[in-house]
Amino acid sequence: MCEVEETERSSHLGTKEHWEEAYSSELRNFEEDEDDVGDVWFGRQCLKRVVEALKRRWDDPMSRSEVSVLDLGTGNGVTLVELRKAGFKKLSGIDYVSSSIDLANAILVKEFGIDHGTHLCCMDFMNESDFTTLENVPFDVCFDKGTYDAIRLNPDCCAQKTPKIYAQNVKKMLKPAGILVLTSCNWTEAELVSHFIDELERIDTVTHPSMSFGGATGSTCTTVIFKVL
Numbered sequence: 001m002c003e004v005e006e007t008e009r010s011s012h013l014g015t016k017e018h019w020e021e022a023y024s025s026e027l028r029n030f031e032e033d034e035d036d037v038g039d040v041w042f043g044r045q046c047l048k049r050v051v052e053a054l055k056r057r058w059d060d061p062m063s064r065s066e067v068s069v070l071d072l073g074t075g076n077g078v079t080l081v082e083l084r085k086a087g088f089k090k091l092s093g094i095d096y097v098s099s100s101i102d103l104a105n106a107i108l109v110k111e112f113g114i115d116h117g118t119h120l121c122c123m124d125f126m127n128e129s130d131f132t133t134l135e136n137v138p139f140d141v142c143f144d145k146g147t148y149d150a151i152r153l154n155p156d157c158c159a160q161k162t163p164k165i166y167a168q169n170v171k172k173m174l175k176p177a178g179i180l181v182l183t184s185c186n187w188t189e190a191e192l193v194s195h196f197i198d199e200l201e202r203i204d205t206v207t208h209p210s211m212s213f214g215g216a217t218g219s220t221c222t223t224v225i226f227k228v229l
């Protein structure tokens, strides 16, 4: 029996049905207009800041091209496009929605041609039995923008077990010195650190612009970089 925290709220954004509808529609839109790539979660500027932070960790372009990155819940794959443009070449993306994988592939083909070299895989990150379908494990980097948020919004999410399963699965995907780069708009840095306390350790934070409202100041989103414990 899972005790759900009082603050825990589920939403249709946490259901697979929602994402199936969203990416089927975005795929149709992209097929009609190749400039319409759909939603870039938390905006292009946020993605740019996080990619820049990753570039600073591997500032030599040669070493960067050897870093393997897995984009968890890739959606339209725009993160993979930006990582590739930044010089990361060993790229993989997963999503549990097949239309997301089709959309990400179509966008990568448009940007880099049919031999774009990015491995895409339709799999549920929370279901370990799916992991055998993924190639190139283990990775240097797991990249998550909005996917942990979506997983936590699932009506079946358990506030105690789900973060642990997520972090354990991240560990299974990473090399011993690997890192998780996690961007969230639903959790603060302190909350994320506490969710993964037994499995992952915070090593860095990417700063996003803050805004003030009603006397309180906060960031629109949070990016925390973790290493494996």
Ligand SMILES: C[S@@+](CC[C@H](N)C(=O)[O-])C[C@H]1O[C@@H](n2cnc3c(N)ncnc32)[C@H](O)[C@@H]1O
Residues within 6 Å of the ligand: 019, 039, 040, 041, 072, 073, 074, 075, 076, 079, 094, 095, 096, 097, 100, 123, 124, 125, 126, 144, 145, 146, 147, 150, 151
């Ligand atoms: C908020 S969207 C973010 C998409 C993309 N990362 C971005 O930044 O634009 C959340 C993504 O996570 C995917 N997702 C949610 N739960 C998942 C799971 N258990 N396994 C794999 N993908 C999942 C959804 O299909 C969706 O593409």
